[in-house]
Amino acid sequence: MSFVLLAEQTLNGLQFGVMLFLMAAGLTLIFGVMGLINLAHGSLYMIGAFAAAATAAATGSFVLALGASLVAAAIAGVIVEVTVIRRLYDRDHLDQVLATFALILIFSEGTRWIFGSFPLFLDTPDYLSGTVSLPFGVQYSLYRLTLIIAGLLVAVGLFWMIAKTRIGIRIRAGENDREMIAALGVDISRLYTLIFALGAALAGLAGALIGAIQSVQVGMGEPVLILAFVVIVVGGIGSIKGALVGAILIGLTDTLGRFLLPKLFALVLEPAQAASVGSSLASMSIYILMAAVLVFRPKGLFGDS
Amino acid sequence: MNKETTLNIVLMTILVAVPVLAWMSDEPFLVTLATRAVIFAIAGVGLNFALGFGGLVSFGHAAFFGLGGYAMGILAFHAQTYTPMMEWPFVIEGTKAMPIIWLVAIIVSALVALAIGMLSLRTSGAYFIMITLAFAQMFYYFAISWPAYGGEDGLSIYVRNEFPGLNTMDPIQYFSICYVLLLLVLFIVHRAAHSSFGLMLRAAKQNEERVQAVGQVPNRLYLIAFTISGAITGLAGALFADLNRFVSPTMFSWHTSGEIMVFVILGGLGRVFGPVAGAALYILLEHSLGGLSAYWHIYLGAILLGVVIFARGGLYGLIAGREVAHD
Amino acid sequence: MTDPILEVREITKSFGGLKASNTISLDLRSGEIHALIGPNGAGKSTLIKQITGSLKPDSGSVHFNGQDVSHLSTAARAQLGMGRTFQISSLAMDYTVLQNAVLGALGHRGNIFRFFNNVMKDTGLLATAENALEQVGLQDFRAIRTADLSHGQRRQLEVAIALTLEPKAFLMDEPMAGLGADGSRHMIGFLNSLRQKAPILLVEHDMDAVFALADRISVLVYGEIIATGDAAEIRSNPQVREAYLGEEDAA
Numbered sequence: 001m002s003f004v005l006l007a008e009q010t011l012n013g014l015q016f017g018v019m020l021f022l023m024a025a026g027l028t029l030i031f032g033v034m035g036l037i038n039l040a041h042g043s044l045y046m047i048g049a050f051a052a053a054a055t056a057a058a059t060g061s062f063v064l065a066l067g068a069s070l071v072a073a074a075i076a077g078v079i080v081e082v083t084v085i086r087r088l089y090d091r092d093h094l095d096q097v098l099a100t101f102a103l104i105l106i107f108s109e110g111t112r113w114i115f116g117s118f119p120l121f122l123d124t125p126d127y128l129s130g131t132v133s134l135p136f137g138v139q140y141s142l143y144r145l146t147l148i149i150a151g152l153l154v155a156v157g158l159f160w161m162i163a164k165t166r167i168g169i170r171i172r173a174g175e176n177d178r179e180m181i182a183a184l185g186v187d188i189s190r191l192y193t194l195i196f197a198l199g200a201a202l203a204g205l206a207g208a209l210i211g212a213i214q215s216v217q218v219g220m221g222e223p224v225l226i227l228a229f230v231v232i233v234v235g236g237i238g239s240i241k242g243a244l245v246g247a248i249l250i251g252l253t254d255t256l257g258r259f260l261l262p263k264l265f266a267l268v269l270e271p272a273q274a275a276s277v278g279s280s281l282a283s284m285s286i287y288i289l290m291a292a293v294l295v296f297r298p299k300g301l302f303g304d305s
Numbered sequence: 306m307n308k309e310t311t312l313n314i315v316l317m318t319i320l321v322a323v324p325v326l327a328w329m330s331d332e333p334f335l336v337t338l339a340t341r342a343v344i345f346a347i348a349g350v351g352l353n354f355a356l357g358f359g360g361l362v363s364f365g366h367a368a369f370f371g372l373g374g375y376a377m378g379i380l381a382f383h384a385q386t387y388t389p390m391m392e393w394p395f396v397i398e399g400t401k402a403m404p405i406i407w408l409v410a411i412i413v414s415a416l417v418a419l420a421i422g423m424l425s426l427r428t429s430g431a432y433f434i435m436i437t438l439a440f441a442q443m444f445y446y447f448a449i450s451w452p453a454y455g456g457e458d459g460l461s462i463y464v465r466n467e468f469p470g471l472n473t474m475d476p477i478q479y480f481s482i483c484y485v486l487l488l489l490v491l492f493i494v495h496r497a498a499h500s501s502f503g504l505m506l507r508a509a510k511q512n513e514e515r516v517q518a519v520g521q522v523p524n525r526l527y528l529i530a531f532t533i534s535g536a537i538t539g540l541a542g543a544l545f546a547d548l549n550r551f552v553s554p555t556m557f558s559w560h561t562s563g564e565i566m567v568f569v570i571l572g573g574l575g576r577v578f579g580p581v582a583g584a585a586l587y588i589l590l591e592h593s594l595g596g597l598s599a600y601w602h603i604y605l606g607a608i609l610l611g612v613v614i615f616a617r618g619g620l621y622g623l624i625a626g627r628e629v630a631h632d
Numbered sequence: 633m634t635d636p637i638l639e640v641r642e643i644t645k646s647f648g649g650l651k652a653s654n655t656i657s658l659d660l661r662s663g664e665i666h667a668l669i670g671p672n673g674a675g676k677s678t679l680i681k682q683i684t685g686s687l688k689p690d691s692g693s694v695h696f697n698g699q700d701v702s703h704l705s706t707a708a709r710a711q712l713g714m715g716r717t718f719q720i721s722s723l724a725m726d727y728t729v730l731q732n733a734v735l736g737a738l739g740h741r742g743n744i745f746r747f748f749n750n751v752m753k754d755t756g757l758l759a760t761a762e763n764a765l766e767q768v769g770l771q772d773f774r775a776i777r778t779a780d781l782s783h784g785q786r787r788q789l790e791v792a793i794a795l796t797l798e799p800k801a802f803l804m805d806e807p808m809a810g811l812g813a814d815g816s817r818h819m820i821g822f823l824n825s826l827r828q829k830a831p832i833l834l835v836e837h838d839m840d841a842v843f844a845l846a847d848r849i850s851v852l853v854y855g856e857i858i859a860t861g862d863a864a865e866i867r868s869n870p871q872v873r874e875a876y877l878g879e880e881d882a883a
Binding site (some may be wrong): 493496497498499501502503504505507508511512514515516517518519520521522526529 | 684686705706707708710711716718722723724725726727731732734735736738739740743744745746748749750751752754767793796799855
């Protein structure tokens with residue numbers, strides 16, 4: 001096993017983690033402020049990807065495609081927030097889960113109805129294709145490197161927004177005391193719609209960015225959604241910092257587990273068996289990590305205990 | 306006789322009358338459809354035990370449904386290929402005998418439910434939902450990546466497993482087996498709901514503080530409820546795999562968890578017979594709407610949304626009203 | 633003098649900078665009613681929570697029936713014989729009155745992991761439950777859904793459940809609240825006779841009830857017990873008059 005390969009896989013893990021963060025950040029914000037568990041977050045991811053693919057096909061512009069993903073997911077977010085989600089804030093988690101599960105069914109089938117069952121493709125633009133040379137002789141995909149940087153920039157922007165801006169102050173106040181903030185004259189329902197739209201836009205962006213690496217298809221959102229849940233459980237619900245650390249931890253564990261575990265078993269088992277045992281175990285590695293966190297810190301790494 | 310009891314009897318009568326009539330008029334497809342409804346009902350009754358009586362929002366019951374399925378698949382696979390499952394330290398052979406398969410499905414699901422329950426019950430609320438969902442997903446990916454039993458393609462069984470004295474390949478006979486098992490499960494759950502354990506468990510769902518104040522620990526109740534719940538859903542998984550003579554990772558998917566939950570909600574949360582009504586309604590919708598449009602899940606989603614927002618008691622709530630106190 | 637059944641030793645609990653309990657010591661002896669009074673926000677509920685185990689003190693200990701229970705759970709303390717009623721009724725609201733009472737009897741008897749009995753046909757549990765309901769005057773409401781009871785009736789049911797636990801001591805958080813004049817009089821008479829069965833630590837706002845019932849009164853102000861004594865001593869205590877009764881008059 002060479003250093004170069006390991007470095008590349010580590011970067012892949014980081015890239016995966018950063019994209020998970022875009023999903024998890026919205027989820028954890030929405031949960032932290034509104035107390036809502038939103039299964040349909042994966043659908044917003046899917047909507048972003050489809051909007052980007054359709055726009056890119058029509059205009060040929062990747063930047064426009066990304067813009068379309070943000071706008072489409074945010075609009076979809078506002079529509080569901082106003083029509084459905086708003087009625088769920090005061091309901092118990094069971095109702096929230098069921099209603100947002102119903103939304104997934106509607107969104108998935110609706111998208112299938114419009115775009116058909118065949119996957120769409122979103123190409124990375126020419127100026128982002130190819131590889132770049134990094135120190136120590138590592139060659140790495142320019143697009144993936146861009147994803148890492150873009151994701152980290154979004155993270156920095158989020159932290160800045162929550163720490164410094166007026167809306168961030170309101171978000172933090174909303175987390176602590178809903179009635180207090182309403183009493184201060186802030187329009188709480190508009191604040192909620194705004195936060196929901198922000199979370200939706202982040203999910204849509206993640207969908208578009210990932211859509212250029214994988215195919216764009218119905219149902220692409222749910223596996224990512226469930227991983228984002230694992231991220232939140234590991235990081236602690238409601239904590240943006242937890243979401244970032246959890247996402248990168250999960251991204252690295254998953255990617256490096258798939259890379260290293262088969263090699264590790266190859267030391268003691270015959271190759272075919274090592275590959276199968278290693279890959280099976282790797283598929284479980286993040287859940288084992290989650291279980292370990294639950295044993296030692298049931299509220300997550302950054303949750304308030 | 307109150308409305309709920311009447312509804313129970315009507316429901317169970319329809320559920321047996323439809324396939325019998327279909328069998329007499331030589332419509333085996335309808336018999337199979339009814340068998341599906343009965344098996345889904347068992348899965349739902351299982352989830353209802355944790356969700357309806359204990360308030361445990363498990364979005365991961367596909368784990369137990371799938372484990373039951375794979376218990377059937379693996380045992381039957383070894384029996385049909387005449388290979389032992391294990392040779393060392395002692396030999397374990399596969400089997401085609403349904404009763405043994407059911408027992409294995411129940412025990413395996415119960416043990417896994419116990420383990421998942423012990424971990425997930427360290428938390429509550431939204432965490433519990435996400436964690437149960439995640440653990441089910443773990444089994445899903447494991448089943449996909451483990452090549453010995455078909456991996457992503459799943460595992461086919463050539464002939465349905467055997468039950469002493471019956472021809473299980475005859476749809477109406479297999480239906481009868483499943484129907485009797487449903488009755489048995491309903492009987493057990495009904496008794497348990499009104500037992501000492503049931504009284505305490507349903508109290509914990511309403512008010513944990515009260516249960517602690519009378520000297521009991523809610524989490525112990527939850528863990529046992531979750532284990533029993535998983536075992537029942539596991540049995541349903543074995544029956545479902547046997548119905549299709551096929552088992553695949555799809556049984557573990559999050560979508561399956563959602564569907565099982567839909568059975569419970571459409572019928573009526575916390576009502577012993579609720580999931581039976583829900584599963585029957587689901588099959589009915591799937592059959593009628595599915596014929597109407599290939600995108601019938603849109604309608605299902607809309608109906609589910611309507612039930613959650615406007616009719617929280619499900620079918621039982623609409624027809625039989627609020628649950629009648631049992632004294 | 634016999635050893636106290638319940639003994640709180642120098643409990644301290646802070647929330648941020650606020651000392652909700654400041655080295656509180658207090659005891660409850662058999663046969664007595666010990667009332668705990670104090671203005672709103674004095675820390676009465678915080679203290680009760682630490683005694684019953686739902687809140688852990690920063691320092692200090694709780695002893696019950698000769699045993700240090702500081703590290704036991706709420707459920708374990710209830711098993712040892714702490715019979716608690718809640719300030720805000722804490723009942724299984726979808727159950728009938730009788731089911732709630734049977735729940736108490738069952739919790740006390742233990743052996744709850746039975747899956748095939750019909751618990752509402754268990755004559756032993758029913759007898760205990762009916763008896764408790766009769767004592768608080770709820771026998772005619774046994775088939776009513778708890779959510780449909782008035783607030784006063786819910787208080788009575790709280791007390792009835794505590795009775796089914798056959799506790800060694802009662803911890804009652806405002807059992808008179810919402811009872812009305814007749815109900816209060818009945819409850820005072822009832823609690824008066826109850827002290828023979830087990831002593832009562834009584835948190836109460838109804839001063840008439842407190843002075844009529846209590847053998848001893850402790851006054852809690854800003855997380856500290858400023859005085860303990862019988863009714864006459866408390867009435868004449870200048871500190872109490874200033875800190876507590878004065879405020880009460882002003883309000």
